[in-house]
Amino acid sequence: MYEISSERLQNTFIDLVKRPSPSWKEKPVIEYLAPIFNELGVSWSLHPCGQSHNLLARIDGDPGRKTLLFSCHLDTVVPCENVVPVIKGGKITSDGNTVLGGDDKAAIAAFIEAMRVLKETGMRHGPLEFLFSCAEEIGLYGIKGFDLSLIRADYAFVFDSGGDIGGIVLQAPTQLTMELFVKGKAAHAGMEPEKGVSAIRVLSEIITRMPHGRIDKETTSNAGIISGGKATNIVAESAYCKLEVRSINPAKLRSVEARIKKTAAETAARHGAKIRITRNLEYSGFSLREDSPVVRMASSAVRKIGKKPRYESSGGGSDTNIINRAGIKAVNLSIGMRAVHTTKEFIYMRDIASGARLVLALIDSA
Ligand SMILES: [Zn+2]
Structure with a gap:
């Protein structure tokens, strides 16, 4: 044939x-x-x-x-x-x-x-x-x-x-990428660290608290790129993370996105940091x-x-x-x-x- x-x-x-x-x-x-x-x-x-x-x-x-x-x-x-x-x-x-x-x-x-x-x-x-x-x-x-x-x-x-x-x-799956920009407050890390807000620390907490990895059979999420800080003697003023979320089920994707945003906003607010989030739908x-x-x-x-x-x-x-x-x-x-x-x-x-x-x-x- x-x-x-x-x-x-x-x-x-x-x-x-x-x-x-x-x-x-x-x-x-x-x-x-x-x-x-x-x-x-x-x-x-x-x-x-x-x-x-x-x-x-x-x-x-x-x-x-x-x-x-x-x-x-x-x-x-x-x-x-x-x-x-x-x-x-x-x-x-x-x-x-x-x-x-x-x-x-x-x-x-x-x-x-x-x-x-x-x-x-x-x-x-x-x-x-x-x-x-x-x-x-x-x-x-x-x-x-x-x-x-x-x-x-x-x-x-x-x-x-x-x-x-x-x-x-x-x-x-549908795939979404998100970027998190955390803004803290710089201070001398040795003289007066209590005056600073470490953006790196805030971002770390967001990443450990947000849904990550295999979420269920249809849904995954991954923080793939992270950067931030300028020197060991400066409390980091900014930190950045790029992550993705995928799901076969669009409702689940939206729910994970919402949970990440909520976790980020709450965590940043609790530490007196600011957060800006962008999102981009890569494909449906x-x-x-x-x-x-x-x-x-x-x-x-x-x-x-x-x-x-x-x-x-x-x-x-x-x-x-x-x-x-x-x-x-x-x-x-x-x-x-x-x-x-x-x-x-x-x-x-x-x-x-x-x-x-x-x-x-x-x-x-x-
Ligand atoms: Zn191919």
Whole structure:
């Protein structure tokens, strides 16, 4: 079912991982894709975003069928310069000095292979869109900076999840970041410490009292950056903390945010310090039912290539969050990458091949 060329696919993947593409510097990958799209007769356009571009490719198809969007990202986490891929018995790793970049180049390679097979076999299909976003890894900047009203798709399939092929992410959290600025009162730490209010001490108390870590199955919070003070002989006048809160459940997220604000205000007031808090919604979560059409399409395509669908909940955000937020029903599917964001990252060639077959099965099912 869905004959692909594993050898050609492997070559594409190896070519891709050898091209460095840290966030905002995806040009070498775009330059690799452009001639392939031209050769295949795929129309494509670049969309400026920050210091880079998003790439949208389209393939016309039977207008009577549903339009599908396939999406992945062009950038990789660092270290990703001079990747030396090592192939051993169907398993591909880096030489240990860099990440491999299977996140998300396995998806790019699978999409290209599917496009080639479509052209070779003349398999019938509906209108197709392929979106390659930039700067995903550092905060979903590419997709956030892309005009999603250009997308005509009824359903979207993002290939940017790990583990065995068949993983279907149905849920992902909303993420909020908060910054706490504590202002105390400076004083000489040796001569008259009683005249000072230590912002560091106040902030420490806020952090130890606020909800932190694993709050429940759906909710987490983490104080990730802290700074403050100028010298050991000065009672610290200011202290700063940046933290995040995530939850699948928006009501729980709001409740944790409120508790952090209350703890911060009460603690600061008790010590005679001032507090200023900013908050930024990084992305909204999504939650899809197992019987929703996009999920049913994904699970039946997974079965069609002989795999077992596995419903998952993610602790992190991806382009899927933004696409769902724009009103296009989207799931995030596994492309087989493993130990991602580490120099031990690896992927099995058979998983990339199944990923390419899964793309074809989805196209076939629309
Ligand atoms: Zn990724």
